Amino acid sequence: MVFVASKVLWMLVQPSTLLWLALVVGLLAMRRSEARVWGRRLATVSAVLILVAGVSPVSTALILPLEHRFPRLDMQAVDGPVAGIIVLGGAEDGRISVPRGQLHLNEAAERITEAARLARALPGTRLVFTGGVAALIRDEPPGASAVVAHWTAMGVPADRIQIETRSRNTYENAVFTRDLVRPKPGDRWLLVTSAAHMPRSVGIFRHAGFDVVPYPVDYRTAGTGDLLQPFPSIPAGLRRLDDAAREWGGLLAYWMLGRTSELFPAPTRR
Numbered sequence: 001m002v003f004v005a006s007k008v009l010w011m012l013v014q015p016s017t018l019l020w021l022a023l024v025v026g027l028l029a030m031r032r033s034e035a036r037v038w039g040r041r042l043a044t045v046s047a048v049l050i051l052v053a054g055v056s057p058v059s060t061a062l063i064l065p066l067e068h069r070f071p072r073l074d075m076q077a078v079d080g081p082v083a084g085i086i087v088l089g090g091a092e093d094g095r096i097s098v099p100r101g102q103l104h105l106n107e108a109a110e111r112i113t114e115a116a117r118l119a120r121a122l123p124g125t126r127l128v129f130t131g132g133v134a135a136l137i138r139d140e141p142p143g144a145s146a147v148v149a150h151w152t153a154m155g156v157p158a159d160r161i162q163i164e165t166r167s168r169n170t171y172e173n174a175v176f177t178r179d180l181v182r183p184k185p186g187d188r189w190l191l192v193t194s195a196a197h198m199p200r201s202v203g204i205f206r207h208a209g210f211d212v213v214p215y216p217v218d219y220r221t222a223g224t225g226d227l228l229q230p231f232p233s234i235p236a237g238l239r240r241l242d243d244a245a246r247e248w249g250g251l252l253a254y255w256m257l258g259r260t261s262e263l264f265p266a267p268t269r270r
Helices: 002-013 014-030 033-055 058-068 094-100 110-121 145-153 170-181 193-209 226-230 235-257
Strands: 084-088 124-132 161-164 191-195 211-217
Touching: 002 014, 002 170, 002 235, 014 094, 014 161, 014 211, 014 235, 033 058, 033 170, 033 235, 058 084, 058 193, 084 170, 094 145, 110 124, 110 191, 110 211, 110 226, 124 145, 124 170, 145 161, 161 170, 170 193, 191 226
Parallel strands: 084 124, 084 191, 124 161, 191 211
Antiparallel strands: none
């Protein structure tokens, strides 16, 4: 029930949807004489906000603190052996991968490619993929099998790979993976996911009793220098705004639901 409610709510309140909806409502209201004034105001404000959010780096300013919360891990600084690597799903597209017979990845592809590199650099470690089908409306096949086929083709032995395909969100990723691998006290498990998604992921895994080592990938910004860079198109800026809003909103929602250890998890657990 929580999963369905979260999906429906996000479809309705994501910033780009609200801005375009407000613009349409304002334009329609302008056609009625009794609502022409407030309709014009709503349409004007919405159009300005769409332009500002779509072109200016305001969404970059929102996503940078998320990406910088956990620094990139220097494997040379990891003291002791690594028990395994956990890769959160979301980069694979089972709807295309399964019928086409080859792995199709979205812009979060580094989750899959970097995990393969880590697995080859850390022989003997377990490689765990966690992610099922999170689609609410369409009936999509899971893409885990295509991910596994890609990893084995990249030279990772199949007997080192485990998959978990029941989870539909990050909370279920943490709980189901914990139950699958049964981590022992003192074990080091690397968590591979997008940099902006790492704060929420770490908080959830910690709350589930699984203290992971963050390994952020899939950066959407080059650094603070991007604060001076406008977006090349309005859709690109609005998409970045939606991504940032999803993570900040997810941090707040999971904290209110008691599914994360902290409102804004940090590298050092408080």
